[in-house]
Amino acid sequence: MDNDIILEVRKLKQHFKINSHMIVKAVDGISFSVKKGEIFGLVGESGSGKSTVAKTIMGLHNITEGEVYYKGFKISDRGVFSKNKKDIQKNLQIIFQDSSAALNQRMTIEKIIAEPIRVNHIINNKEELNKKVSQLLNQVGLDESFKYKYPSEISGGQRQRVAIARSISTNPDIIIADEPIASLDISIQAQIVTLFQKLQKEYGFTFIFIAHDLSIIRFISHRVGVMFQGKIVELAPTDELFNNPLHSYTKSLLSAVPVPNPFYERNKKILDFDIRTFDFNGVLEEVSPEHFVYK
Amino acid sequence: MDKVLELKDLSLSFYTKQGEIEAVRGVNLSLNKGEILAIVGESGCGKTVMSKAVLKLLPKNSKIKTGSIIIDGEDITDYSENKMRSIRGGVVSMVFQDAMTTLNPTIPVGKQIAEAVLKHNKVNSEEAKKRALEMMDLVGIDDSMHRYYMQPHYFSGGMRQRCVLAIALASNPKVLFADEPTTALDVTVQAKILDLLLEIREKTGISIVFITHDFGVVARIADRVAVMYAGKIVEIGTAEDVFYDPRHPYTWGLMLCLPYLAKEGQPLESIAGMPPVMINIPKGDAFAIRNKYALEIDYEEQPPMFEISATHSAATWLLDERAPKIQPPVSIKRGLKNG
Numbered sequence: 001m002d003n004d005i006i007l008e009v010r011k012l013k014q015h016f017k018i019n020s021h022m023i024v025k026a027v028d029g030i031s032f033s034v035k036k037g038e039i040f041g042l043v044g045e046s047g048s049g050k051s052t053v054a055k056t057i058m059g060l061h062n063i064t065e066g067e068v069y070y071k072g073f074k075i076s077d078r079g080v081f082s083k084n085k086k087d088i089q090k091n092l093q094i095i096f097q098d099s100s101a102a103l104n105q106r107m108t109i110e111k112i113i114a115e116p117i118r119v120n121h122i123i124n125n126k127e128e129l130n131k132k133v134s135q136l137l138n139q140v141g142l143d144e145s146f147k148y149k150y151p152s153e154i155s156g157g158q159r160q161r162v163a164i165a166r167s168i169s170t171n172p173d174i175i176i177a178d179e180p181i182a183s184l185d186i187s188i189q190a191q192i193v194t195l196f197q198k199l200q201k202e203y204g205f206t207f208i209f210i211a212h213d214l215s216i217i218r219f220i221s222h223r224v225g226v227m228f229q230g231k232i233v234e235l236a237p238t239d240e241l242f243n244n245p246l247h248s249y250t251k252s253l254l255s256a257v258p259v260p261n262p263f264y265e266r267n268k269k270i271l272d273f274d275i276r277t278f279d280f281n282g283v284l285e286e287v288s289p290e291h292f293v294y295k
Numbered sequence: 296m297d298k299v300l301e302l303k304d305l306s307l308s309f310y311t312k313q314g315e316i317e318a319v320r321g322v323n324l325s326l327n328k329g330e331i332l333a334i335v336g337e338s339g340c341g342k343t344v345m346s347k348a349v350l351k352l353l354p355k356n357s358k359i360k361t362g363s364i365i366i367d368g369e370d371i372t373d374y375s376e377n378k379m380r381s382i383r384g385g386v387v388s389m390v391f392q393d394a395m396t397t398l399n400p401t402i403p404v405g406k407q408i409a410e411a412v413l414k415h416n417k418v419n420s421e422e423a424k425k426r427a428l429e430m431m432d433l434v435g436i437d438d439s440m441h442r443y444y445m446q447p448h449y450f451s452g453g454m455r456q457r458c459v460l461a462i463a464l465a466s467n468p469k470v471l472f473a474d475e476p477t478t479a480l481d482v483t484v485q486a487k488i489l490d491l492l493l494e495i496r497e498k499t500g501i502s503i504v505f506i507t508h509d510f511g512v513v514a515r516i517a518d519r520v521a522v523m524y525a526g527k528i529v530e531i532g533t534a535e536d537v538f539y540d541p542r543h544p545y546t547w548g549l550m551l552c553l554p555y556l557a558k559e560g561q562p563l564e565s566i567a568g569m570p571p572v573m574i575n576i577p578k579g580d581a582f583a584i585r586n587k588y589a590l591e592i593d594y595e596e597q598p599p600m601f602e603i604s605a606t607h608s609a610a611t612w613l614l615d616e617r618a619p620k621i622q623p624p625v626s627i628k629r630g631l632k633n634g
Contacts, residue, residue: 190552190565219554258511
């Protein structure tokens with residue numbers, strides 16, 4: 001296996017049985033790998049299965065079929081997972097969209113950020129822990145006065161920063177960010193995106209960045225996977241994907257993104273994608289180096 | 296051109312235990328027939344409150360302090376609740392972001408549309424149903440005969456928003472307020488709803504006030520753009536004026552937040568700080584503390600609206616003839632070149 005690859009997903013399927021006649025194929029046989037230190041973007045419309053991929057990688061669902069490898073360990077295997085549980089949980093972190101639901105309302109910010117460090121016995125000394133929390137707050141652009149506040153006392157952007165501070169507190173290898181900026185104002189979105197870039201550049205974290213906002217994905221990711229109906233329909237380096245989209249769904253999705261330029265927007269033609277033309281039994285093929293298209 | 300809506304020096308406050316919240320502060324605005332005006336700004340800048348003020352949908356602790364609201368030549372500022380009922384939906388309608396909470400989950404959508412028709416027109420139920428079916432066709436709901444009898448939960452998010460639009464448009468209002476109607480939708484669905492609004496404007500000549508924080512959406516739909524900050528309109532002009540020649544530092548700040556205008560390999564710029572709390576607003580320009588181009592006078596006195604052209608004006612002291620000449624950030628100009 002390539003040494004650069006830190007996480008690999010192979011033919012992952014996540015089906016949910018609703019009742020005896022109905023199975024929802026949320027994720028249906030997808031494969032991708034994430035390199036160390038990169039930001040891997042995953043886009044798709046609601047219901048395309050992107051959040052399910054995140055949760056499945058985190059081990060929050062029982063996998064229907066397929067494998068997830070982290071540093072060569074098959075973590076999709078229950079046995080391997082429980083044997084290396086501590087290591088995996090320390091190194092795989094997730095940030096959710098709704099920061100107010102993700103943070104315990106009854107804990108102070110200090111306690112929230114310190115909890116993963118305490119639980120994983122990374123730092124046991126109280127004074128050092130205190131210093132570490134200050135340092136983490138500093139890393140995400142908050143000052144020490146936040147320590148004794150509660151999540152309800154701070155704004156949405158600040159809460160998302162706290163959630164980020166918590167996720168990097170165990171110094172993880174991979175952070176999965178599931179729509180981390182969708183519910184924020186545009187000026188705050190820019191701040192949080194900048195923070196993600198800073199963390200990736202300065203501390204070398206690997207991110208899987210899930211979003212439906214293509215302009216943000218284009219700005220932040222190194223490689224992008226486009227999901228549709230539980231499948232990855234196109235996967236390529238960011239510039240390649242946005243400049244040379246090949247799958248008709250990607251083309252349609254890109255054409256629908258509104259661009260802040262009135263002259264361009266008024267004359268733009270939006271391409272339609274007809275789901276009836278979609279072949280559910282296709283496979284992802286490499287058409288040019290690193291550029292994969294579902295056929 | 297006919298003005299269908301005019302706000303003259305409108306100020307509105309909420310009176311709470313914490314004090315007076317000045318949500319809208321001296322807004323002047325006019326809307327022509329068949330025009331789409333977009334209002335942009337961060338959350339809490341007063342864009343929703345301003346629209347709800349026109350429809351008088353605000354709680355009892357709010358009060359219009361000064362100014363007047365004129366709809367279709369009629370001053371409705373002091374209208375009673377009784378009189379407002381015929382205005383709402385009849386002359387002015389509003390659609391909101393979340394279609395599911397707007398619709399009644401237990402009543403078939405067709406009946407909900409027919410209800411709006413019955414309310415404002417002297418028709419019998421047969422005619423109302425006919426009109427409701429027409430509305431469903433207008434907003435692009437296929438197979439309306441069948442879907443008329445279906446409850447909202449059978450519909451997808453985009454389809455529900457279409458139903459809400461059908462209700463809002465049922466009795467041919469002159470003005471439609473659309474408060475972030477596409478924010479909760481996927482981009483492909485959003486594009487369809489935006490095109491639908493443009494098509495309805497063509498067909499019916501309705502005027503639309505479109506509230507959003509997405510500059511991309513504004514670019515697609517708006518004829519004119521107003522940028523709001525802390526309860527005031529800080530810049531207003533045609534879409535070309537605001538996108539290609541923005542003058543207010545706040546408009547620059549909002550645009551620099553867009554990845555579209557970011558320089559390759561450089562971090563996004565963002566506006567420092569938070570929007571102000573609207574209680575005890577400091578004197579001077581409310582944006583001054585977040586504005587890196589702020590002049591001394593910004594902390595002392597509120598800037599008036601400076602007219603740049605017949606269609607374009609902005610409230611910033613930078614436009615005063617005594618102010619130093621400041622060029623907008625380079626990447627904004629670069630973005631223009633792309634256009």
